[in-house]
Amino acid sequence: MTEPLLSIRGLDVSYPTSKGPAHILTKVDLTVEPGAAVGLVGESGSGKSTLALALLGLLPENAEISASHAVFDGRTGVLSAANSSALRGRDIAMVFQDPMTALNPLFTIGTHLVDIQRRKFPGAKTAELWARGERVLARVGVSDAGNRMRRYPHEFSGGMRQRVVIAMALLVEPKMLIADEPTTALDATIEAQVVDILRELRSELSAALLVVSHSFGLIAELCETVIVMYAGTIVETGPVGEVLRDPRHPYAQALLACEIEPLSSIEKNEPLVTIPGTVPDPVNRPIGCVFAARCPARHERCTEPPPFISQGQGRGFSCWLGVSP
Ligand SMILES: Nc1ncnc2c1ncn2[C@@H]1O[C@H](COP(=O)(O)OP(=O)(O)OP(=O)(O)O)[C@@H](O)[C@H]1O
Ligand SMILES: [Mg+2]
Structure with a gap:
Protein backbone atom coordinates (compact mmCIF):
# COMPACT_ATOMS: atom_id res chain seq x y z
CA MET A 1 0.00 0.00 0.00
CA THR A 2 1.29 3.49 -0.87
CA GLU A 3 1.92 6.11 1.82
CA PRO A 4 -0.67 8.91 1.91
CA LEU A 5 0.47 12.17 0.31
CA LEU A 6 -0.91 14.14 3.22
CA SER A 7 -1.62 12.85 6.68
CA ILE A 8 -2.77 15.13 9.50
CA ARG A 9 -3.90 13.90 12.90
CA GLY A 10 -5.45 15.85 15.75
CA LEU A 11 -5.14 19.32 14.24
CA ASP A 12 -6.22 22.09 16.60
CA VAL A 13 -6.27 25.77 15.59
CA SER A 14 -7.29 28.53 17.96
CA TYR A 15 -6.92 32.29 18.26
CA PRO A 16 -6.43 34.11 21.56
CA THR A 17 -9.28 36.52 22.36
CA SER A 18 -10.06 38.68 25.40
CA LYS A 19 -12.72 36.10 26.37
CA GLY A 20 -10.33 33.13 26.04
CA PRO A 21 -9.19 31.01 23.10
CA ALA A 22 -11.50 30.82 20.08
CA HIS A 23 -11.37 27.18 18.96
CA ILE A 24 -11.63 27.17 15.18
CA LEU A 25 -10.49 23.60 14.44
CA THR A 26 -10.69 20.75 16.96
CA LYS A 27 -9.02 17.35 16.52
CA VAL A 28 -9.22 17.39 12.74
CA ASP A 29 -7.83 14.34 10.92
CA LEU A 30 -7.21 14.52 7.18
CA THR A 31 -5.68 11.93 4.87
CA VAL A 32 -5.20 12.52 1.15
CA GLU A 33 -3.79 9.73 -1.01
CA PRO A 34 -1.59 10.65 -3.99
CA GLY A 35 -3.81 11.70 -6.90
CA ALA A 36 -7.03 11.48 -4.85
CA ALA A 37 -9.73 14.16 -4.90
CA VAL A 38 -11.15 15.07 -1.51
CA GLY A 39 -13.91 17.60 -0.86
CA LEU A 40 -14.45 19.60 2.32
CA VAL A 41 -18.03 20.74 2.77
CA GLY A 42 -19.75 22.71 5.52
CA GLU A 43 -21.67 25.91 6.05
CA SER A 44 -20.00 29.29 6.42
CA GLY A 45 -17.71 29.52 9.45
CA SER A 46 -17.20 25.77 9.83
CA GLY A 47 -13.42 26.13 9.43
CA LYS A 48 -12.89 24.94 5.86
CA SER A 49 -10.65 27.79 4.75
CA THR A 50 -8.80 27.68 8.07
CA LEU A 51 -7.90 24.04 7.35
CA ALA A 52 -6.82 24.85 3.77
CA LEU A 53 -4.74 27.84 4.87
CA ALA A 54 -3.16 25.82 7.71
CA LEU A 55 -1.91 23.32 5.11
CA LEU A 56 -0.32 26.20 3.21
CA GLY A 57 1.18 27.81 6.32
CA LEU A 58 -0.88 30.92 5.58
CA LEU A 59 -2.75 31.38 8.87
CA PRO A 60 -2.17 34.68 10.67
CA GLU A 61 0.77 34.78 13.10
CA ASN A 62 -1.43 34.79 16.19
CA ALA A 63 -3.00 31.42 15.26
CA GLU A 64 -2.11 28.67 17.73
CA ILE A 65 -1.64 25.50 15.74
CA SER A 66 -0.94 22.01 17.05
CA ALA A 67 -1.23 18.52 15.62
CA SER A 68 -0.13 15.13 16.87
CA HIS A 69 0.99 14.16 13.38
CA ALA A 70 1.51 16.17 10.19
CA VAL A 71 3.26 14.69 7.16
CA PHE A 72 3.20 15.81 3.52
CA ASP A 73 5.01 13.68 0.95
CA GLY A 74 7.13 12.03 3.63
CA ARG A 75 8.12 15.33 5.27
CA THR A 76 7.09 16.28 8.80
CA GLY A 77 6.37 19.79 10.08
CA VAL A 78 4.16 20.79 7.13
CA LEU A 79 1.94 23.08 9.15
CA SER A 80 4.74 25.47 10.11
CA ALA A 81 4.92 28.68 8.11
CA ALA A 82 8.58 28.08 7.13
CA ASN A 83 8.06 24.53 5.90
CA SER A 84 4.84 25.33 4.08
CA SER A 85 6.33 28.31 2.29
CA ALA A 86 8.95 25.92 0.87
CA LEU A 87 6.12 23.74 -0.46
CA ARG A 88 3.92 26.54 -1.79
CA GLY A 89 4.19 27.09 -5.51
CA ARG A 90 6.32 23.97 -5.79
CA ASP A 91 4.48 20.97 -4.36
CA PRO A 174 1.98 20.42 -7.85
CA LYS A 175 1.55 17.19 -5.92
CA MET A 176 -1.56 18.72 -4.40
CA LEU A 177 -3.91 21.41 -5.67
CA ILE A 178 -6.14 23.14 -3.13
CA ALA A 179 -9.19 24.96 -4.52
CA ASP A 180 -11.12 27.03 -1.96
CA GLU A 181 -14.61 27.88 -3.30
CA PRO A 182 -13.16 28.07 -6.84
CA THR A 183 -16.49 28.96 -8.46
CA THR A 184 -18.37 30.94 -5.78
CA ALA A 185 -17.57 34.30 -7.39
CA LEU A 186 -18.82 33.16 -10.82
CA ASP A 187 -22.29 33.08 -12.35
CA ALA A 188 -23.92 29.70 -12.97
CA THR A 189 -22.89 29.31 -16.65
CA ILE A 190 -19.27 30.25 -16.05
CA GLU A 191 -19.26 28.11 -12.90
CA ALA A 192 -20.26 25.10 -15.00
CA GLN A 193 -17.44 25.84 -17.48
CA VAL A 194 -14.82 26.14 -14.73
CA VAL A 195 -16.06 22.91 -13.12
CA ASP A 196 -15.79 21.20 -16.53
CA ILE A 197 -12.21 22.41 -16.91
CA LEU A 198 -11.29 21.18 -13.43
CA ARG A 199 -12.97 17.85 -14.10
CA GLU A 200 -11.23 17.38 -17.44
CA LEU A 201 -7.91 18.27 -15.89
CA ARG A 202 -8.47 15.71 -13.14
CA SER A 203 -8.12 12.86 -15.60
CA GLU A 204 -4.85 14.31 -16.90
CA LEU A 205 -3.36 15.43 -13.60
CA SER A 206 -1.42 13.25 -11.27
CA ALA A 207 -1.96 15.85 -8.51
CA ALA A 208 -4.23 15.27 -5.54
CA LEU A 209 -7.09 17.73 -5.27
CA LEU A 210 -8.60 19.23 -2.12
CA VAL A 211 -11.79 21.14 -2.97
CA VAL A 212 -13.36 23.40 -0.36
CA SER A 213 -17.02 24.28 -0.86
CA HIS A 214 -20.32 24.88 0.87
CA SER A 215 -21.94 22.87 -1.93
CA PHE A 216 -22.26 19.07 -1.97
CA GLY A 217 -23.04 19.39 -5.69
CA LEU A 218 -19.65 20.86 -6.57
CA ILE A 219 -17.83 18.29 -4.42
CA ALA A 220 -19.79 15.47 -6.07
CA GLU A 221 -18.72 16.72 -9.52
CA LEU A 222 -15.05 16.81 -8.68
CA CYS A 223 -14.24 14.46 -5.80
CA GLU A 224 -14.41 10.80 -4.77
CA THR A 225 -14.36 11.47 -1.05
CA VAL A 226 -16.18 14.05 1.04
CA ILE A 227 -15.45 15.38 4.51
CA VAL A 228 -18.35 17.17 6.22
CA MET A 229 -17.26 19.82 8.73
CA TYR A 230 -19.29 21.54 11.38
CA ALA A 231 -18.01 24.07 13.92
CA GLY A 232 -14.38 23.10 13.38
CA THR A 233 -14.87 19.36 13.68
CA ILE A 234 -15.30 16.54 11.17
CA VAL A 235 -18.78 15.08 11.57
CA GLU A 236 -18.86 12.67 8.62
CA THR A 237 -16.55 11.27 5.95
CA GLY A 238 -16.93 8.80 3.14
CA PRO A 239 -17.14 8.14 -0.58
CA VAL A 240 -19.13 11.07 -1.95
CA GLY A 241 -21.85 8.95 -3.61
CA GLU A 242 -22.50 7.01 -0.41
CA VAL A 243 -22.68 10.11 1.77
CA LEU A 244 -25.07 11.77 -0.69
CA ARG A 245 -27.26 8.67 -0.85
CA ASP A 246 -27.29 7.97 2.86
CA PRO A 247 -25.87 10.73 5.07
CA ARG A 248 -25.62 9.40 8.62
CA HIS A 249 -24.88 12.50 10.69
CA PRO A 250 -27.93 14.72 11.34
CA TYR A 251 -25.88 17.77 10.27
CA ALA A 252 -24.91 16.15 6.95
CA GLN A 253 -28.59 15.23 6.45
CA ALA A 254 -29.70 18.81 7.16
CA LEU A 255 -27.01 20.37 4.96
CA LEU A 256 -27.94 18.12 2.07
CA ALA A 257 -31.66 18.85 2.51
CA CYS A 258 -30.92 22.60 2.36
CA GLU A 259 -29.13 22.09 -0.95
CA ILE A 260 -31.58 19.70 -2.58
CA GLU A 261 -34.94 21.01 -1.45
CA PRO A 262 -35.03 24.73 -2.37
CA LEU A 263 -36.43 24.14 -5.87
CA SER A 264 -39.23 21.90 -4.68
CA SER A 265 -39.98 24.36 -1.84
CA ILE A 266 -40.32 27.18 -4.35
CA GLU A 267 -42.56 25.02 -6.57
CA LYS A 268 -44.78 24.12 -3.62
CA ASN A 269 -44.71 27.71 -2.34
CA GLU A 270 -43.29 26.49 0.99
CA PRO A 271 -40.66 28.27 3.11
CA LEU A 272 -37.04 27.43 2.17
CA VAL A 273 -35.42 24.62 4.16
CA THR A 274 -32.88 25.97 6.66
CA ILE A 275 -31.06 24.56 9.67
CA PRO A 276 -32.56 26.30 12.72
CA GLY A 277 -30.20 27.95 15.21
CA THR A 278 -26.63 29.18 14.75
CA VAL A 279 -23.11 27.74 14.85
CA PRO A 280 -21.78 27.68 18.46
CA ASP A 281 -19.47 30.50 19.56
CA PRO A 282 -15.85 29.34 19.03
CA VAL A 283 -14.96 30.70 22.48
CA ASN A 284 -17.68 28.60 24.11
CA ARG A 285 -17.81 25.39 22.16
CA PRO A 286 -20.05 22.79 23.90
CA ILE A 287 -18.25 19.96 25.71
CA GLY A 288 -20.49 17.35 24.10
CA CYS A 289 -21.66 17.16 20.50
CA VAL A 290 -21.10 20.52 18.72
CA PHE A 291 -24.32 20.12 16.71
CA ALA A 292 -26.60 19.08 19.63
CA ALA A 293 -28.25 22.50 20.10
CA ARG A 294 -29.56 22.43 16.49
CA CYS A 295 -30.07 18.68 16.15
CA PRO A 296 -33.58 17.26 15.73
CA ALA A 297 -32.35 13.88 17.05
CA ARG A 298 -30.56 15.06 20.20
CA HIS A 299 -30.90 13.11 23.45
CA GLU A 300 -29.22 12.95 26.88
CA ARG A 301 -25.96 11.37 25.71
CA CYS A 302 -25.25 14.31 23.37
CA THR A 303 -23.86 16.30 26.33
CA GLU A 304 -20.82 13.99 26.07
CA PRO A 305 -18.44 14.12 23.07
CA PRO A 306 -19.73 11.57 20.52
CA PRO A 307 -17.40 8.78 19.35
CA PHE A 308 -16.35 8.57 15.69
CA ILE A 309 -18.10 5.50 14.34
CA SER A 310 -15.89 4.04 11.63
CA GLN A 311 -17.76 1.98 9.04
CA GLY A 312 -14.70 0.96 7.01
CA GLN A 313 -13.41 2.19 3.61
CA GLY A 314 -13.09 5.74 4.85
CA ARG A 315 -16.77 5.93 5.80
CA GLY A 316 -17.60 7.15 9.29
CA PHE A 317 -19.51 9.69 11.32
CA SER A 318 -19.34 11.25 14.72
CA CYS A 319 -22.68 10.81 16.47
CA TRP A 320 -24.23 8.92 19.37
CA LEU A 321 -26.90 7.71 16.94
CA GLY A 322 -24.33 5.21 15.68
CA VAL A 323 -23.94 3.62 19.13
CA SER A 324 -26.51 1.10 20.32
CA PRO A 325 -28.09 2.30 23.59
N1 LIG B 1 -7.79 35.56 12.17
C1 LIG B 1 -8.85 35.12 12.83
N2 LIG B 1 -9.05 35.42 14.13
C2 LIG B 1 -10.13 34.95 14.81
N3 LIG B 1 -11.07 34.15 14.26
C3 LIG B 1 -10.93 33.82 12.97
C4 LIG B 1 -9.82 34.28 12.19
N4 LIG B 1 -9.97 33.76 10.94
C5 LIG B 1 -11.11 33.04 10.94
N5 LIG B 1 -11.69 33.08 12.16
C6 LIG B 1 -12.95 32.42 12.53
O1 LIG B 1 -12.82 31.03 12.22
C7 LIG B 1 -14.07 30.47 11.87
C8 LIG B 1 -13.91 29.64 10.63
O2 LIG B 1 -13.58 30.48 9.56
P1 LIG B 1 -13.26 29.93 8.10
O3 LIG B 1 -12.94 31.09 7.24
O4 LIG B 1 -12.24 28.84 8.18
O5 LIG B 1 -14.66 29.27 7.71
P2 LIG B 1 -15.17 28.71 6.33
O6 LIG B 1 -15.75 27.36 6.62
O7 LIG B 1 -14.09 28.78 5.30
O8 LIG B 1 -16.35 29.70 5.97
P3 LIG B 1 -16.84 30.31 4.56
O9 LIG B 1 -17.71 29.24 3.94
O10 LIG B 1 -17.62 31.51 4.95
O11 LIG B 1 -15.63 30.64 3.74
C9 LIG B 1 -15.04 31.63 11.75
O12 LIG B 1 -15.83 31.66 12.92
C10 LIG B 1 -14.13 32.86 11.69
O13 LIG B 1 -14.75 33.96 12.29
MG1 LIG C 1 -13.90 29.84 3.52
Whole structure:
Protein backbone atom coordinates (compact mmCIF):
# COMPACT_ATOMS: atom_id res chain seq x y z
CA MET A 1 0.00 0.00 0.00
CA THR A 2 1.29 3.49 -0.87
CA GLU A 3 1.92 6.11 1.82
CA PRO A 4 -0.67 8.91 1.91
CA LEU A 5 0.47 12.17 0.31
CA LEU A 6 -0.91 14.14 3.22
CA SER A 7 -1.62 12.85 6.68
CA ILE A 8 -2.77 15.13 9.50
CA ARG A 9 -3.90 13.90 12.90
CA GLY A 10 -5.45 15.85 15.75
CA LEU A 11 -5.14 19.32 14.24
CA ASP A 12 -6.22 22.09 16.60
CA VAL A 13 -6.27 25.77 15.59
CA SER A 14 -7.29 28.53 17.96
CA TYR A 15 -6.92 32.29 18.26
CA PRO A 16 -6.43 34.11 21.56
CA THR A 17 -9.28 36.52 22.36
CA SER A 18 -10.06 38.68 25.40
CA LYS A 19 -12.72 36.10 26.37
CA GLY A 20 -10.33 33.13 26.04
CA PRO A 21 -9.19 31.01 23.10
CA ALA A 22 -11.50 30.82 20.08
CA HIS A 23 -11.37 27.18 18.96
CA ILE A 24 -11.63 27.17 15.18
CA LEU A 25 -10.49 23.60 14.44
CA THR A 26 -10.69 20.75 16.96
CA LYS A 27 -9.02 17.35 16.52
CA VAL A 28 -9.22 17.39 12.74
CA ASP A 29 -7.83 14.34 10.92
CA LEU A 30 -7.21 14.52 7.18
CA THR A 31 -5.68 11.93 4.87
CA VAL A 32 -5.20 12.52 1.15
CA GLU A 33 -3.79 9.73 -1.01
CA PRO A 34 -1.59 10.65 -3.99
CA GLY A 35 -3.81 11.70 -6.90
CA ALA A 36 -7.03 11.48 -4.85
CA ALA A 37 -9.73 14.16 -4.90
CA VAL A 38 -11.15 15.07 -1.51
CA GLY A 39 -13.91 17.60 -0.86
CA LEU A 40 -14.45 19.60 2.32
CA VAL A 41 -18.03 20.74 2.77
CA GLY A 42 -19.75 22.71 5.52
CA GLU A 43 -21.67 25.91 6.05
CA SER A 44 -20.00 29.29 6.42
CA GLY A 45 -17.71 29.52 9.45
CA SER A 46 -17.20 25.77 9.83
CA GLY A 47 -13.42 26.13 9.43
CA LYS A 48 -12.89 24.94 5.86
CA SER A 49 -10.65 27.79 4.75
CA THR A 50 -8.80 27.68 8.07
CA LEU A 51 -7.90 24.04 7.35
CA ALA A 52 -6.82 24.85 3.77
CA LEU A 53 -4.74 27.84 4.87
CA ALA A 54 -3.16 25.82 7.71
CA LEU A 55 -1.91 23.32 5.11
CA LEU A 56 -0.32 26.20 3.21
CA GLY A 57 1.18 27.81 6.32
CA LEU A 58 -0.88 30.92 5.58
CA LEU A 59 -2.75 31.38 8.87
CA PRO A 60 -2.17 34.68 10.67
CA GLU A 61 0.77 34.78 13.10
CA ASN A 62 -1.43 34.79 16.19
CA ALA A 63 -3.00 31.42 15.26
CA GLU A 64 -2.11 28.67 17.73
CA ILE A 65 -1.64 25.50 15.74
CA SER A 66 -0.94 22.01 17.05
CA ALA A 67 -1.23 18.52 15.62
CA SER A 68 -0.13 15.13 16.87
CA HIS A 69 0.99 14.16 13.38
CA ALA A 70 1.51 16.17 10.19
CA VAL A 71 3.26 14.69 7.16
CA PHE A 72 3.20 15.81 3.52
CA ASP A 73 5.01 13.68 0.95
CA GLY A 74 7.13 12.03 3.63
CA ARG A 75 8.12 15.33 5.27
CA THR A 76 7.09 16.28 8.80
CA GLY A 77 6.37 19.79 10.08
CA VAL A 78 4.16 20.79 7.13
CA LEU A 79 1.94 23.08 9.15
CA SER A 80 4.74 25.47 10.11
CA ALA A 81 4.92 28.68 8.11
CA ALA A 82 8.58 28.08 7.13
CA ASN A 83 8.06 24.53 5.90
CA SER A 84 4.84 25.33 4.08
CA SER A 85 6.33 28.31 2.29
CA ALA A 86 8.95 25.92 0.87
CA LEU A 87 6.12 23.74 -0.46
CA ARG A 88 3.92 26.54 -1.79
CA GLY A 89 4.19 27.09 -5.51
CA ARG A 90 6.32 23.97 -5.79
CA ASP A 91 4.48 20.97 -4.36
CA ILE A 92 1.21 22.58 -3.27
CA ALA A 93 -0.72 25.12 -5.35
CA MET A 94 -3.86 27.02 -4.42
CA VAL A 95 -6.86 28.39 -6.31
CA PHE A 96 -8.75 30.95 -4.21
CA GLN A 97 -12.37 32.05 -4.41
CA ASP A 98 -11.47 35.48 -5.74
CA PRO A 99 -8.96 35.18 -8.59
CA MET A 100 -7.79 38.77 -8.04
CA THR A 101 -6.16 37.69 -4.75
CA ALA A 102 -3.66 35.76 -6.88
CA LEU A 103 -3.26 38.34 -9.67
CA ASN A 104 -1.34 41.60 -9.59
CA PRO A 105 -3.17 44.27 -11.66
CA LEU A 106 0.19 45.78 -12.68
CA PHE A 107 1.51 42.68 -14.44
CA THR A 108 0.43 41.00 -17.66
CA ILE A 109 -1.07 37.53 -17.60
CA GLY A 110 2.09 36.28 -19.35
CA THR A 111 4.30 37.69 -16.58
CA HIS A 112 2.16 35.90 -13.97
CA LEU A 113 2.38 32.63 -15.88
CA VAL A 114 6.16 32.92 -16.27
CA ASP A 115 6.89 34.05 -12.71
CA ILE A 116 4.88 31.25 -11.11
CA GLN A 117 7.17 28.72 -12.81
CA ARG A 118 10.47 30.24 -11.62
CA ARG A 119 10.57 28.47 -8.24
CA LYS A 120 9.93 25.08 -9.74
CA PHE A 121 12.19 25.53 -12.79
CA PRO A 122 14.86 28.02 -11.66
CA GLY A 123 17.24 27.42 -14.59
CA ALA A 124 14.70 27.64 -17.41
CA LYS A 125 14.81 30.41 -20.07
CA THR A 126 12.01 33.03 -20.04
CA ALA A 127 11.01 32.21 -23.64
CA GLU A 128 10.59 28.55 -22.68
CA LEU A 129 8.44 29.43 -19.64
CA TRP A 130 6.40 31.88 -21.75
CA ALA A 131 5.67 29.23 -24.39
CA ARG A 132 4.72 26.72 -21.69
CA GLY A 133 2.48 29.34 -20.04
CA GLU A 134 0.75 30.02 -23.36
CA ARG A 135 0.14 26.30 -23.94
CA VAL A 136 -1.44 25.83 -20.51
CA LEU A 137 -3.52 29.01 -20.88
CA ALA A 138 -4.96 27.60 -24.09
CA ARG A 139 -5.48 24.26 -22.36
CA VAL A 140 -7.72 25.81 -19.68
CA GLY A 141 -9.95 27.23 -22.41
CA VAL A 142 -8.63 30.77 -22.96
CA SER A 143 -8.96 31.37 -26.69
CA ASP A 144 -6.35 33.41 -28.54
CA ALA A 145 -3.90 32.62 -25.72
CA GLY A 146 -0.93 34.15 -27.57
CA ASN A 147 -2.49 37.63 -27.52
CA ARG A 148 -4.09 37.20 -24.12
CA MET A 149 -0.63 36.61 -22.59
CA ARG A 150 0.13 40.30 -23.18
CA ARG A 151 -3.10 41.53 -21.54
CA TYR A 152 -3.66 42.67 -17.95
CA PRO A 153 -5.98 41.02 -15.38
CA HIS A 154 -8.59 43.84 -15.59
CA GLU A 155 -9.04 43.02 -19.29
CA PHE A 156 -10.30 39.53 -18.33
CA SER A 157 -13.75 38.55 -17.09
CA GLY A 158 -14.13 36.81 -13.71
CA GLY A 159 -14.39 33.37 -15.29
CA MET A 160 -11.34 34.01 -17.52
CA ARG A 161 -9.33 35.19 -14.51
CA GLN A 162 -10.19 32.01 -12.64
CA ARG A 163 -8.95 30.05 -15.67
CA VAL A 164 -5.68 32.01 -15.50
CA VAL A 165 -5.33 31.13 -11.81
CA ILE A 166 -6.01 27.47 -12.61
CA ALA A 167 -3.35 27.67 -15.33
CA MET A 168 -0.92 29.15 -12.77
CA ALA A 169 -1.64 26.26 -10.41
CA LEU A 170 -1.11 23.69 -13.18
CA LEU A 171 2.15 25.22 -14.36
CA VAL A 172 3.90 24.34 -11.12
CA GLU A 173 2.89 20.68 -11.52
CA PRO A 174 1.98 20.42 -7.85
CA LYS A 175 1.55 17.19 -5.92
CA MET A 176 -1.56 18.72 -4.40
CA LEU A 177 -3.91 21.41 -5.67
CA ILE A 178 -6.14 23.14 -3.13
CA ALA A 179 -9.19 24.96 -4.52
CA ASP A 180 -11.12 27.03 -1.96
CA GLU A 181 -14.61 27.88 -3.30
CA PRO A 182 -13.16 28.07 -6.84
CA THR A 183 -16.49 28.96 -8.46
CA THR A 184 -18.37 30.94 -5.78
CA ALA A 185 -17.57 34.30 -7.39
CA LEU A 186 -18.82 33.16 -10.82
CA ASP A 187 -22.29 33.08 -12.35
CA ALA A 188 -23.92 29.70 -12.97
CA THR A 189 -22.89 29.31 -16.65
CA ILE A 190 -19.27 30.25 -16.05
CA GLU A 191 -19.26 28.11 -12.90
CA ALA A 192 -20.26 25.10 -15.00
CA GLN A 193 -17.44 25.84 -17.48
CA VAL A 194 -14.82 26.14 -14.73
CA VAL A 195 -16.06 22.91 -13.12
CA ASP A 196 -15.79 21.20 -16.53
CA ILE A 197 -12.21 22.41 -16.91
CA LEU A 198 -11.29 21.18 -13.43
CA ARG A 199 -12.97 17.85 -14.10
CA GLU A 200 -11.23 17.38 -17.44
CA LEU A 201 -7.91 18.27 -15.89
CA ARG A 202 -8.47 15.71 -13.14
CA SER A 203 -8.12 12.86 -15.60
CA GLU A 204 -4.85 14.31 -16.90
CA LEU A 205 -3.36 15.43 -13.60
CA SER A 206 -1.42 13.25 -11.27
CA ALA A 207 -1.96 15.85 -8.51
CA ALA A 208 -4.23 15.27 -5.54
CA LEU A 209 -7.09 17.73 -5.27
CA LEU A 210 -8.60 19.23 -2.12
CA VAL A 211 -11.79 21.14 -2.97
CA VAL A 212 -13.36 23.40 -0.36
CA SER A 213 -17.02 24.28 -0.86
CA HIS A 214 -20.32 24.88 0.87
CA SER A 215 -21.94 22.87 -1.93
CA PHE A 216 -22.26 19.07 -1.97
CA GLY A 217 -23.04 19.39 -5.69
CA LEU A 218 -19.65 20.86 -6.57
CA ILE A 219 -17.83 18.29 -4.42
CA ALA A 220 -19.79 15.47 -6.07
CA GLU A 221 -18.72 16.72 -9.52
CA LEU A 222 -15.05 16.81 -8.68
CA CYS A 223 -14.24 14.46 -5.80
CA GLU A 224 -14.41 10.80 -4.77
CA THR A 225 -14.36 11.47 -1.05
CA VAL A 226 -16.18 14.05 1.04
CA ILE A 227 -15.45 15.38 4.51
CA VAL A 228 -18.35 17.17 6.22
CA MET A 229 -17.26 19.82 8.73
CA TYR A 230 -19.29 21.54 11.38
CA ALA A 231 -18.01 24.07 13.92
CA GLY A 232 -14.38 23.10 13.38
CA THR A 233 -14.87 19.36 13.68
CA ILE A 234 -15.30 16.54 11.17
CA VAL A 235 -18.78 15.08 11.57
CA GLU A 236 -18.86 12.67 8.62
CA THR A 237 -16.55 11.27 5.95
CA GLY A 238 -16.93 8.80 3.14
CA PRO A 239 -17.14 8.14 -0.58
CA VAL A 240 -19.13 11.07 -1.95
CA GLY A 241 -21.85 8.95 -3.61
CA GLU A 242 -22.50 7.01 -0.41
CA VAL A 243 -22.68 10.11 1.77
CA LEU A 244 -25.07 11.77 -0.69
CA ARG A 245 -27.26 8.67 -0.85
CA ASP A 246 -27.29 7.97 2.86
CA PRO A 247 -25.87 10.73 5.07
CA ARG A 248 -25.62 9.40 8.62
CA HIS A 249 -24.88 12.50 10.69
CA PRO A 250 -27.93 14.72 11.34
CA TYR A 251 -25.88 17.77 10.27
CA ALA A 252 -24.91 16.15 6.95
CA GLN A 253 -28.59 15.23 6.45
CA ALA A 254 -29.70 18.81 7.16
CA LEU A 255 -27.01 20.37 4.96
CA LEU A 256 -27.94 18.12 2.07
CA ALA A 257 -31.66 18.85 2.51
CA CYS A 258 -30.92 22.60 2.36
CA GLU A 259 -29.13 22.09 -0.95
CA ILE A 260 -31.58 19.70 -2.58
CA GLU A 261 -34.94 21.01 -1.45
CA PRO A 262 -35.03 24.73 -2.37
CA LEU A 263 -36.43 24.14 -5.87
CA SER A 264 -39.23 21.90 -4.68
CA SER A 265 -39.98 24.36 -1.84
CA ILE A 266 -40.32 27.18 -4.35
CA GLU A 267 -42.56 25.02 -6.57
CA LYS A 268 -44.78 24.12 -3.62
CA ASN A 269 -44.71 27.71 -2.34
CA GLU A 270 -43.29 26.49 0.99
CA PRO A 271 -40.66 28.27 3.11
CA LEU A 272 -37.04 27.43 2.17
CA VAL A 273 -35.42 24.62 4.16
CA THR A 274 -32.88 25.97 6.66
CA ILE A 275 -31.06 24.56 9.67
CA PRO A 276 -32.56 26.30 12.72
CA GLY A 277 -30.20 27.95 15.21
CA THR A 278 -26.63 29.18 14.75
CA VAL A 279 -23.11 27.74 14.85
CA PRO A 280 -21.78 27.68 18.46
CA ASP A 281 -19.47 30.50 19.56
CA PRO A 282 -15.85 29.34 19.03
CA VAL A 283 -14.96 30.70 22.48
CA ASN A 284 -17.68 28.60 24.11
CA ARG A 285 -17.81 25.39 22.16
CA PRO A 286 -20.05 22.79 23.90
CA ILE A 287 -18.25 19.96 25.71
CA GLY A 288 -20.49 17.35 24.10
CA CYS A 289 -21.66 17.16 20.50
CA VAL A 290 -21.10 20.52 18.72
CA PHE A 291 -24.32 20.12 16.71
CA ALA A 292 -26.60 19.08 19.63
CA ALA A 293 -28.25 22.50 20.10
CA ARG A 294 -29.56 22.43 16.49
CA CYS A 295 -30.07 18.68 16.15
CA PRO A 296 -33.58 17.26 15.73
CA ALA A 297 -32.35 13.88 17.05
CA ARG A 298 -30.56 15.06 20.20
CA HIS A 299 -30.90 13.11 23.45
CA GLU A 300 -29.22 12.95 26.88
CA ARG A 301 -25.96 11.37 25.71
CA CYS A 302 -25.25 14.31 23.37
CA THR A 303 -23.86 16.30 26.33
CA GLU A 304 -20.82 13.99 26.07
CA PRO A 305 -18.44 14.12 23.07
CA PRO A 306 -19.73 11.57 20.52
CA PRO A 307 -17.40 8.78 19.35
CA PHE A 308 -16.35 8.57 15.69
CA ILE A 309 -18.10 5.50 14.34
CA SER A 310 -15.89 4.04 11.63
CA GLN A 311 -17.76 1.98 9.04
CA GLY A 312 -14.70 0.96 7.01
CA GLN A 313 -13.41 2.19 3.61
CA GLY A 314 -13.09 5.74 4.85
CA ARG A 315 -16.77 5.93 5.80
CA GLY A 316 -17.60 7.15 9.29
CA PHE A 317 -19.51 9.69 11.32
CA SER A 318 -19.34 11.25 14.72
CA CYS A 319 -22.68 10.81 16.47
CA TRP A 320 -24.23 8.92 19.37
CA LEU A 321 -26.90 7.71 16.94
CA GLY A 322 -24.33 5.21 15.68
CA VAL A 323 -23.94 3.62 19.13
CA SER A 324 -26.51 1.10 20.32
CA PRO A 325 -28.09 2.30 23.59
N1 LIG B 1 -7.79 35.56 12.17
C1 LIG B 1 -8.85 35.12 12.83
N2 LIG B 1 -9.05 35.42 14.13
C2 LIG B 1 -10.13 34.95 14.81
N3 LIG B 1 -11.07 34.15 14.26
C3 LIG B 1 -10.93 33.82 12.97
C4 LIG B 1 -9.82 34.28 12.19
N4 LIG B 1 -9.97 33.76 10.94
C5 LIG B 1 -11.11 33.04 10.94
N5 LIG B 1 -11.69 33.08 12.16
C6 LIG B 1 -12.95 32.42 12.53
O1 LIG B 1 -12.82 31.03 12.22
C7 LIG B 1 -14.07 30.47 11.87
C8 LIG B 1 -13.91 29.64 10.63
O2 LIG B 1 -13.58 30.48 9.56
P1 LIG B 1 -13.26 29.93 8.10
O3 LIG B 1 -12.94 31.09 7.24
O4 LIG B 1 -12.24 28.84 8.18
O5 LIG B 1 -14.66 29.27 7.71
P2 LIG B 1 -15.17 28.71 6.33
O6 LIG B 1 -15.75 27.36 6.62
O7 LIG B 1 -14.09 28.78 5.30
O8 LIG B 1 -16.35 29.70 5.97
P3 LIG B 1 -16.84 30.31 4.56
O9 LIG B 1 -17.71 29.24 3.94
O10 LIG B 1 -17.62 31.51 4.95
O11 LIG B 1 -15.63 30.64 3.74
C9 LIG B 1 -15.04 31.63 11.75
O12 LIG B 1 -15.83 31.66 12.92
C10 LIG B 1 -14.13 32.86 11.69
O13 LIG B 1 -14.75 33.96 12.29
MG1 LIG C 1 -13.90 29.84 3.52
